[in-house]
Amino acid sequence: MTEAMAKALIALAGRCLGESRRDWALAMQSEFDIARAEGRPLAFAAGCLIAAVREMPMHEEGRFVLANYILVIGLVVPMAALQFAWGLGFPSSVPGQTGLYSMLAPGIFGDPYLAGAYAAAAPLLLALWLLLGLGHLRLAWAVLDHDWARAGRAAAFIMALIVTLAIFMAVLFLDCRDVMFHVAALAVELIALSCSARWHRELFPSGDVASCWQTI
Amino acid sequence: MLVLLKALAAQAHQWRHGYDLMKETGLLSGTLYPLLMRMTDQGLVEAEWREPVQPGRPPRHAYRLTTQGLELARSATDRADAPPSKAALA
Structure with missing residues (x-):
């Protein structure tokens, strides 16, 4: 459940970042795999989503x-x-x-x-x-x-x-x-x-x- | 930003990954990534996709300071380490 929610958050973060920040969305996705392996997927994904939402008005x-x-x-x-x-x-x-x-x-x-x-x-x-x-x-x-x-x-x-x-x-x-x-x-x-x-x-x-x- | 600059300057020529920087600096992903994005936009940090050390893993985005970033890190560290001036103490 936690992992599914984390996956949804990271996917949403990727969408929020848009085409101009596509590389950063992929970077977050690749680091998400590491966070998941270390047992902190939700905190990491939530942070990425906050970062992406804060970034939205910038582009x-x-x-x-x-x-x-x-x-x-x-x-x-x-x-x-x-x-x-x-x-x-x-x-x-x-x-x-x-x-x-x-x-x-x-x-x-x-x-x-x-x-x-x-x-x-x-x-x-x-x-x-x-x-x-x-x-x-x-x-x-x-x-x-x-x-x-x-x-x-x-x-x-x-x-x-x-x-x-x-x-x-x-x-x-x-x-x-x-x-x-x-x-x-x-x-x-x-x-x-x-x-x-x-x-x-x-x-x-x-x-x-x-x-x-x-x-x- | 200072803590990130210091962490990147500590191993200036080495490529660093986002999650490792989070662990080293104690910054959360919601703080680290906007900082990295801003610093990359300003030419202080360069980013590159690097092949993983472990086979079978996806490539990872890695970061290191540019010359400009390194200069800024040095001057920021010098300023932070400098003893306070007399005027500041007065």
Whole structure:
């Protein structure tokens, strides 16, 4: 268990060091074998990981990886969480509403004459909101993989879902302000993604995404 | 950095390995490797892949001081060994 964890840490350290410090990653790996033989693999590997993380802001690949993580953890994942929360009934961005069900509840925000239609539409609306959350998680994964083609497909999927939601909610005479908020958030995400993809292309002009990821 | 300079200067012309330097200096890998990287970038240390002494083992990265590094180590050791000046004692 300890050795497996140490191996994972040393592999992670190698990834953090990037192409410009590849020799150092290999050096750590070769000394790791000695540390393992002497019974101190975990302490050695943890130290190497700390060294590699401290080194990340010093080189451009490291800065790129850090920026990508900030984009994903700071924007894409919170957007997914927001969509799940909103779908499951937590407070939305529109004041006075507490998620999808309060919006559909007849007599509060909805039209009592459309109560039957709302009840029929609720599962589909919920599925669309949850799919929106899943779409964001898929987008986050693609960004961390630096797979821009997959990220583009995920963004297109999210965009299609938002349009579907907007049309669907408009047909049901529901308040579309939340959807507008998601359109604005998606626009910000797309701008950030496009900057990240451009930066990636500048770092690895060959465009070989798979090999780029292997080196980081 | 001083402790590493001293360790490398003690056997200036000999190639040293990272793990041996850790044991000799008492530095942890998280401190030693950033120092070695920085010193290599500054031209104080040269690094090279060396064939292992024991057959069947992978090559190991080895380090030694450059002329510039050796000069720095000597001046740093001289400064550390020099008696304190009168002004410093005053």
